[in-house]
Amino acid sequence: MTQNTPDLPFNISDHHVWRPYTQMKTTPAALKVKSAQGVHIELEDGRRLIDGVSSWWTVCHGYRHPHIMQAVKAQMDRVPHVMLGGLTHAPAQTLAQRLAALAPGDLNHVFFCESGSVSVEIAMKIAMQSWINRGERGHTKFVCFKGGYHGDTLATMSVCDPEEGMHSLFAGGLQQQLVTALPRDESAREAFEALISTRRAEIAGIITEPLVQGAGGMKFHTPETLAYLRDVCDRFGLPLILDEIMTGFGRLGTMFACEKAGVIPDIMTVSKALTGGTLPLAAAIASSRLFADFWSDDAGAALMHGPTYMGNPAACAAANASIDLFEQEPRLEQVATIEALFAERLPEARDFPGIVDVRWQGAIGVLEFPAVPELEALKARFVDAGVWVRPFGNIIYLMPPYVITADELDVLITATLNVTRGWAKDHFV
Structure with missing residues (x-):
């Protein structure tokens, strides 16, 4: 039995993958990943991103251990x-x-x-x-x-x-x-x-x-x-x-x-x-x-x-x-190191416009705002800064792989703070 496909307002071939938590009509195209190693995701266009969220909180040892x-x-x-x-x-x-x-x-x-x-x-x-x-x-x-x-x-x-x-x-x-x-x-x-x-x-x-x-x-x-x-x-x-x-x-x-x-x-x-x-x-x-x-x-x-x-x-x-x-390997000690660096660096965000709370525990760091307007644009800013950070709801958060080095974590935190500071000035001043 043949089923006739009605006229549709989209190109089927562009949307065979139905993405999670996504309004397929309005959300920008997903970034294509070529490979991943350690704490880095490499995109097909050659950009390398430090993964700040452990791929939905899973990649504790880094990619491809x-x-x-x-x-x-x-x-x-x-x-x-x-x-x-x-x-x-x-x-x-x-x-x-x-x-x-x-x-x-x-x-x-x-x-x-x-x-x-x-x-x-x-x-x-x-x-x-x-x-x-x-x-x-x-x-x-x-x-x-x-x-x-x-x-x-x-x-x-x-x-x-x-x-x-x-x-x-x-x-x-x-x-x-x-x-x-x-x-x-x-x-x-x-x-x-x-x-x-x-x-x-x-x-x-x-x-x-x-x-x-x-x-x-x-x-x-x-x-x-x-x-x-x-x-x-x-x-x-x-x-x-x-x-x-x-x-x-x-x-x-x-x-x-x-x-x-x-x-x-x-x-x-x-x-x-x-x-x-x-x-x-x-x-x-x-x-x-x-x-x-x-x-x-x-x-x-x-x-x-x-x-x-x-x-x-x-x-x-x-x-x-x-x-x-x-x-x-010293995973729990690495989490303690991440927590210490969060305690040292994240309080800087308490001076950002609109900030509601800054908190951290273990390898979780959180910046809370009343809301996160222009969410997709903010995500793009993080990518442009070389980090994979995915805000949701009213928070911007970091949950990096435990194996992230102090230098890599410094880059991740610095990029997150810089992007968030500029975004907060745009929306809460």
Whole structure:
């Protein structure tokens, strides 16, 4: 059957790739990448850019680290992929054991998938089904927080901020969750505990990003706030899910952000830097207590989930090699060096017109404004200055690869400050 293509207001051949978070009609054409090495992206026109955002926060060891590349190539020569249903393989088994050893407390059971959003969906399913398997139905809602972000799939959209996030368009089609303010002070904590006490019979769990709400605006909260959430979960018998997709693997200076608060979640999700920015892989890591809720002679008590490429051997090999580098090279010390340079240089921006806040933690630096007008023009200014910096919402932020040298970081920060200063004068004076 032949389908006639109607007259369209665009050239189809120019838009076969449907780009993320992009109004295809108005956004400038994407820059074409020729290669990448270390902290640099080389464009087809010959320009080299210092990557200031680690390619959506993934490339912690820099591009094409030889140890990871060799591990992936060797695995591709053996088994590039095999289904994890009924079969297993050494890369997945080794990685699961290593993640269990790295994760705090009794987070011993690793469920693999291909993307961070899906790992959060899996965590939510584990939390909900654990209640059902214990004979308690009705626990179908999650407590989540304003400013939070956990992914773009349907269930994860429901636990994002419904007003400030990018998903308000879909509000009518999403599960209504219990969205509230992070309990940062005593009055907020009173309201929070009242909510938990009143709705406890409906709650499947509490989910948050530890210490930094990432895509919601790089908003920081204290270890004390996270510890308080753990205490509330303990007192009310609720599982705590920590989304470490952005913060995991050293971004804040410890392997996982929850370590800064001495908090052990019941489920932790990881992705992004898990493979060092080479291949897609994610995981939901559950406690032994929750895993025990699925341990049964009843086949109906099993977790019925199984992404096709879960535990992909090549991706697991990349992740094992990435963990090797955390053991063999001074990654956390490098994050501390980045944090120190942010502390030295970024306060200069406090004198910029319109600036609302300047903050940093670990290898995250943030300049906050009331808004970021002419966003695409600002992004182009950064490219012209030789850096790949991608503002969003009302912030300009830096999250460079950990391996960036002091000189490279100086160039990145200087370019960011110079471009931002000029842009701020144009828009806020």
